[in-house]
Every structure is written in C-alpha cells, then in structure tokens.
Amino acid sequence: MVASSVRGPAHALDGMPCQDAWLAMPDSRAALAVVCDGMGSRSRSREGARAATLAARDAWRLWKRSPAGSAEDLVRLLEPAWRLRLRDVPRHEAATTCIVYAEDDHGRAVYAQLGDGLLARRDAHGDVKTHPSKTDGFGLTHALGTPHTLADWSLAMAAPLAQGEVLVLATDGVSEDLEPRRLGDLARWAVDELGLLLRPGVALARELRNWPVPHHRDDKTLLVMWKP
Helix, strand or coil, X not given: CEEEEECCHHHHHHCCCCCEEEEEECCCXXXXXXXXXXXXXXXXXXXXXXXXXXXXXHXXXXXXXXXXXXXXXXXXXXXXXXXXXXXXXXXXXXXXXXXXXXXXXXXXXXXXXXXXXXXXXXXXXXXXXXXXXXXCCCCCECCECCCCCHHHCEEEEECCCCCCCEEEEECHHHHCCCCHHHHHHHHHHHHHCHHHCCCHHHHHHHHHHCCCCCCCCCCEEEEEEECC
C-alpha cells in the first residue's frame, strides 16, 4: 500500500495547510481505505476531513463484525461518528467529501462515495472499473456537513480484493487530471515502482508536488492498495 496527501499551490500561496486526509488499514482478512477532501471554502474543512477518516474507521470496526451489514449500514454508522468526532466544530464549517472502501470479516466489501474524487479497481488481468460518483445535477459536489441524504451516497457491494488486484482512491485534485484509459498504468506504476521503495509515501508525495499538469492548484491525495 502507498498513499500521500500534499498541499496544492493555491493553499501554499495563501499559507493554508492541506485540507485532504487519508487513512488505510491494509489487512489480509479485512482492509479499509479512506480518502477525504475538505471543502476549501469552509474554515474547518481540514478538521472535517481528518474526522471523516477516523469516523470511517470507527464505523468499519463495528460494521465488519456482522455478516449481514449493508453498505447503507456502514454509512449510517459513519455519519454520526463524524459528527461526534467533530465535537464542537460546526458541521457546515467542516464539510468534506468522503470515499471509502471497506472489507468485512465475512468475505464482502463495500464501495461508498459522497462527493467527487475517484474510486477505481484494476483486476488481475489489467481491466479497470471505476465506481460512479453522484452530483446534485448542477456540477456541485455533495459532502458531509452539507445538505444531503443517504441517497446522495454512491454505494455498492463487492468482493474483497483478490490476488493481483489494485484499488485506487484519489481526491479531485488528482482525479480531474487523470485520463481514464491510463488508470491501469497508474496502478501498475504504484505497485511495480513505488511498492519496491523503502519509503514509497515520500516518493509519491514528491510526484504529487511536481504534478505535470500546468496551472494545477488543488491539494492532492492518492491512495493505492493491492493484494500481492
């Protein structure tokens, strides 16, 4: 597994910290991967993103115990956990997107996405499938801390990662610049090159800071998890 978040040029220029966050718990039995993008217009979005990753972990630890838990159940646990993690921080000031891949202890997995960003999976044959996100129809993204319902989450049940499969999660600072046909190459690069390094996260952060797209401004987070 390799992951990193870096501050974008816009936030660096304004002296603001990175408002993305990620969390991963790779495990052969039940793994978790979370990527969150705090909304830049909200004053506490960095805290919101970090709280969302921890809330996803809180929810997953309970959800994964049951063979009957649904994708909706995971989200129903995550949302109040996020509000509790925020303590007295106003929710609307801590708005954040949230992308989750979660495996349980019973041979099942869930995709859950609220807002923009990328959740994709490359199988052992190199074929890539992207989990569809949802918008409000006006090009705006849904987020924790903004008006939304359970129906605004894009949810799906899936099989856990199998040998040779690769999972890719990214915030929109990365996903908006990626060509869909190159997602397989990105996954292969992360596994075959970064995965061999002693400090893969440091190398990935360097690549994200030196982003090759002209005039890029946003914070960037990329998380790649695979089953050897």
